[in-house]
Amino acid sequence: MEFLDGSWKKEVSSWDALMGEELLNQEAILEGAIHSIRNMGDVAFVIIRKREGLFQTVFVNEEVNFSIHDLKEGMTAKVKGIVNEEERAPHGRELRIREIQVLSAPAEPLPLAIDKWKLNTSLEAKLNYRSLSLRNIQERARFKIQEALTRAFRDYLYENGFTEIHTPKIGARGAEGGANLFKLSYFHKPAVLAQSPQFYKQMMVGVFDRVFETGPVFRAEKHNTKRHLNEYTSLDFEMGYIDSFEEIMAMETGFLQYAMKLLKEDYEKELEILKVELPDASKIPAVRFDVAKELVAKKYNRQIRNPFDLEPEEEALIGQYFKEEYDADFVFVTHYPSKKRPFYAMDDPEDTRFTLSFDLLFHGLEITTGGQRIHDYNALLKKIEDRGMETEGMEQYLDTFKYGMPPHGGLGIGLERLTMQLLGEENVREACLFPRDLNRLEP
Amino acid sequence: MEFLDGSWKKEVSSWDALMGEELLNQEAILEGAIHSIRNMGDVAFVIIRKREGLFQTVFVNEEVNFSIHDLKEGMTAKVKGIVNEEERAPHGRELRIREIQVLSAPAEPLPLAIDKWKLNTSLEAKLNYRSLSLRNIQERARFKIQEALTRAFRDYLYENGFTEIHTPKIGARGAEGGANLFKLSYFHKPAVLAQSPQFYKQMMVGVFDRVFETGPVFRAEKHNTKRHLNEYTSLDFEMGYIDSFEEIMAMETGFLQYAMKLLKEDYEKELEILKVELPDASKIPAVRFDVAKELVAKKYNRQIRNPFDLEPEEEALIGQYFKEEYDADFVFVTHYPSKKRPFYAMDDPEDTRFTLSFDLLFHGLEITTGGQRIHDYNALLKKIEDRGMETEGMEQYLDTFKYGMPPHGGLGIGLERLTMQLLGEENVREACLFPRDLNRLEP
Numbered sequence: 001m002e003f004l005d006g007s008w009k010k011e012v013s014s015w016d017a018l019m020g021e022e023l024l025n026q027e028a029i030l031e032g033a034i035h036s037i038r039n040m041g042d043v044a045f046v047i048i049r050k051r052e053g054l055f056q057t058v059f060v061n062e063e064v065n066f067s068i069h070d071l072k073e074g075m076t077a078k079v080k081g082i083v084n085e086e087e088r089a090p091h092g093r094e095l096r097i098r099e100i101q102v103l104s105a106p107a108e109p110l111p112l113a114i115d116k117w118k119l120n121t122s123l124e125a126k127l128n129y130r131s132l133s134l135r136n137i138q139e140r141a142r143f144k145i146q147e148a149l150t151r152a153f154r155d156y157l158y159e160n161g162f163t164e165i166h167t168p169k170i171g172a173r174g175a176e177g178g179a180n181l182f183k184l185s186y187f188h189k190p191a192v193l194a195q196s197p198q199f200y201k202q203m204m205v206g207v208f209d210r211v212f213e214t215g216p217v218f219r220a221e222k223h224n225t226k227r228h229l230n231e232y233t234s235l236d237f238e239m240g241y242i243d244s245f246e247e248i249m250a251m252e253t254g255f256l257q258y259a260m261k262l263l264k265e266d267y268e269k270e271l272e273i274l275k276v277e278l279p280d281a282s283k284i285p286a287v288r289f290d291v292a293k294e295l296v297a298k299k300y301n302r303q304i305r306n307p308f309d310l311e312p313e314e315e316a317l318i319g320q321y322f323k324e325e326y327d328a329d330f331v332f333v334t335h336y337p338s339k340k341r342p343f344y345a346m347d348d349p350e351d352t353r354f355t356l357s358f359d360l361l362f363h364g365l366e367i368t369t370g371g372q373r374i375h376d377y378n379a380l381l382k383k384i385e386d387r388g389m390e391t392e393g394m395e396q397y398l399d400t401f402k403y404g405m406p407p408h409g410g411l412g413i414g415l416e417r418l419t420m421q422l423l424g425e426e427n428v429r430e431a432c433l434f435p436r437d438l439n440r441l442e443p
Numbered sequence: 444m445e446f447l448d449g450s451w452k453k454e455v456s457s458w459d460a461l462m463g464e465e466l467l468n469q470e471a472i473l474e475g476a477i478h479s480i481r482n483m484g485d486v487a488f489v490i491i492r493k494r495e496g497l498f499q500t501v502f503v504n505e506e507v508n509f510s511i512h513d514l515k516e517g518m519t520a521k522v523k524g525i526v527n528e529e530e531r532a533p534h535g536r537e538l539r540i541r542e543i544q545v546l547s548a549p550a551e552p553l554p555l556a557i558d559k560w561k562l563n564t565s566l567e568a569k570l571n572y573r574s575l576s577l578r579n580i581q582e583r584a585r586f587k588i589q590e591a592l593t594r595a596f597r598d599y600l601y602e603n604g605f606t607e608i609h610t611p612k613i614g615a616r617g618a619e620g621g622a623n624l625f626k627l628s629y630f631h632k633p634a635v636l637a638q639s640p641q642f643y644k645q646m647m648v649g650v651f652d653r654v655f656e657t658g659p660v661f662r663a664e665k666h667n668t669k670r671h672l673n674e675y676t677s678l679d680f681e682m683g684y685i686d687s688f689e690e691i692m693a694m695e696t697g698f699l700q701y702a703m704k705l706l707k708e709d710y711e712k713e714l715e716i717l718k719v720e721l722p723d724a725s726k727i728p729a730v731r732f733d734v735a736k737e738l739v740a741k742k743y744n745r746q747i748r749n750p751f752d753l754e755p756e757e758e759a760l761i762g763q764y765f766k767e768e769y770d771a772d773f774v775f776v777t778h779y780p781s782k783k784r785p786f787y788a789m790d791d792p793e794d795t796r797f798t799l800s801f802d803l804l805f806h807g808l809e810i811t812t813g814g815q816r817i818h819d820y821n822a823l824l825k826k827i828e829d830r831g832m833e834t835e836g837m838e839q840y841l842d843t844f845k846y847g848m849p850p851h852g853g854l855g856i857g858l859e860r861l862t863m864q865l866l867g868e869e870n871v872r873e874a875c876l877f878p879r880d881l882n883r884l885e886p
Contacts, residue, residue, distance in 0.1 A: 010686065108845055249447050283447065287445075402550045
């Protein structure tokens with residue numbers, strides 16, 4: 001009988017070993033894809049793409065018994081050779097080729113010049129050839145940055161006593177209501193895709209006190225803008241026993257600080273590739289919704305058209321205002337109007353036209369919506385009634401409150417928007433592996 | 444201007460502080476839900492439920508200026524009192540109540556006796572009242588165990604150079620084909636919910652070499668069994684540059700060992716609450732599909748009805764066989780018949796009726812399907828043609844191979860099944876917060 005014990009012997013040198021002292025001037029084996037070939041005649045540079053980066057290998061005609069024409073870009077290979085120091089190589093090291101074992105060969109040459117430092121092609125083409133365009137070093141680096149953000153979110157919340165949950169994406173009704181629901185037939189019953197895990201995370205606050213989820217949400221919005229996706233990844237948390245909704249903002253600030261630290265420590269290479277300057281999350285100003293509108297109206301000579309709504313241009317100007325006045329990258333805008341928030345939002349007892357809620361703007365774009373929720377059963381019923389809503393299909397959500405719930409609140413962060421703003425991208429599709437929009441359902 | 448700097452002062456004692464030396468015989472403040480009240484007349488035990496566990500507080504009539512009848516199970520409260528050592532209390536500590544500030548009160552008494560050690564009610568009732576039944580300490584502990592498994596999966600793969608990805612759940616077509624697809628209309632275009640991230644993770648192997656995703660998958664299967672869910676969480680990985688499909692099994696074995704270690708170290712409390720005995724993942728036997736069938740047929744005197752299929756009863760017997768013969772909790776069954784695997788599975792060059800693939804059985808139940816995939820473009824086209832399949836809608840998937848892909852493979856683990864087997868549950872619904880099955884779309 002054969003047994004697996006978790007170990008696996010590979011005759012391949014790790015990236016760290018290639019960079020270390022032990023293999024210097026020694027034989028090493030390197031695995032990866034042939035990213036580019038620069039043929040200078042008797043000598044050729046064969047650049048190998050690995051998950052850690054590019055590694056230069058050198059083909060010298062008289063040192064090997066095969067032709068450079070046997071190699072093609074897009075092949076994957078196992079390369080045996082001698083590790084040399086070489087100042088001009090990307091990491092100060094190169095491999096002088098002795099033997100190559102080709103693992104696979106492409107059927108056709110690549111349609112995109114992925115080996116250029118900057119991939120010069122349209123967003124449309126990049127998305128159509130997603131599995132190829134991301135082989136470009138800059139393009140793929142974005143998604144390592146995105147990984148760091150998700151990872152930081154989870155690790156920070158674990159540290160703070162949160163429990164991770166997985167809630168269903170198919171349900172009988174949506175949490176936010178409205179028209180932006182994708183509908184489907186679930187074994188002949190009408191069903192919808194989750195707009196957010198809102199109801200479920202609240203239900204689980206009564207169980208675990210603090211919960212989070214990182215997962216997809218679905219919005220059938222007919223917007224076709226640079227900042228909307230119809231499916232995106234939401235970083236959601238919900239916490240019980242809060243003294244004030246500012247406690248939620250403090251938790252988010254802590255997460256952002258943790259994320260910047262993780263990026264600096266573990267994702268330095270990608271920050272460098274993309275020339276990302278990390279924003280300052282050490283202290284984040286908080287301003288009331290109505291005050292923010294006035295500040296911006298005054299400074300930029302702009303008329304307030306609707307006192308209960310924030311237009312995208314106003315968001316951008318609030319971002320600009322706080323950058324100019326306080327050198328702030330982030331701004332919490334608090335006390336959103338009640339009529340702009342869902343029924344479960346807690347109204348401000350001091351002025352019920354507003355709520356104990358907030359958005360977080362990052363360089364002038366909303367990346368988070370959060371706030372305190374109603375936890376009292378009768379208050380919740382009254383709000384539902386006042387809005388002329390039906391409780392049908394919400395029985396189990398409402399039961400949660402009937403039998404007792406702590407004061408609580410939470411937020412949802414759009415992962416792609418956070419990534420987009422961190423990278424200084426113009427279009428949120430640049431920060432999504434496989435975006436879904438009004439026109440795009442593939443790849 | 445107000446600023447958030449990530450810190451938040453709370454006049455509340457942490458669980459660790461309550462258990463530590465400093466607060467002994469001192470005043471402390473405790474927040475939580477009133478889990479149960481045992482009223483003995485002049486003295487009452489008020490058990491507080493917190494995320495960390497139950498904490499005993501003691502009400503003594505003459506020491507406070509309120510009545511025990513002011514308190515109700517299901518309330519949430521801030522309790523001020525003196526920390527005492529008390530052998531008979533759950534953690535050797537109790538709080539002698541001085542003051543209570545009620546944070547919230549239920550509208551009605553709980554319909555379930557959640558304060559019983561074992562919640563004595565049907566699965567149906569538990570699922571109908573999910574946000575209440577999980578307030579039971581044993582019930583909720585299961586999902587901390589589940590958290591540990593997801594967490595271990597990610598941490599182990601991060602350590603091994605994997606990149607986390609987020610792939611779309613709405614797409615134009617399914618990866619596995621067949622009838623078990625949920626269909627929906629996506630802005631008047633026909634679309635389906637993802638059965639698995641298979642195509643996407645393969646496409647990303649060409650970019651990141653190693654990728655993983657933890658997310659929902661959707662199967663419109665009309666099974667109504669104890670081991671099927673129509674939406675579940677899949678722990679998926681895919682790795683490039685493999686020398687053999689056994690490398691995938693080695694990676695999974697490593698993950699399981701890591702998960703058992705994490706459980707032992709960080710989830711001891713929950714293991715104790717549920718009396719879980721951790722399985723042995725130190726070495727896992729691997730047996731060929733056809734050999735396994737024969738071994739079981741012989742030992743248990745069972746006729747082989749179909750040499751190309753494994754019935755659930757056979758899986759259970761294979762589990763039993765390896766427990767009896769090798770004291771093994773897990774078994775890899777390898778070389779599944781080609782006709783039982785999807786088109787992208789790599790056939791065994793030594794006998795193309797079988798594939799370089801495997802299932803992992805845990806106590807006789809399949810919890811993983813994995814294997815090596817075809818990486819050569821022309822081989823892939825040929826397999827599609829041989830099966831009489833259409834390539835329509837797969838263009839971008841196929842392009843990935845046309846332009847070169849390394850040898851690779853991967854697997855998908857059903858998180859709920861893994862949890863279920865670890866806990867020794869009879870029904871997979873016990874291991875899912877909000878299960879979706881043929882009849883259940885709520886809560």
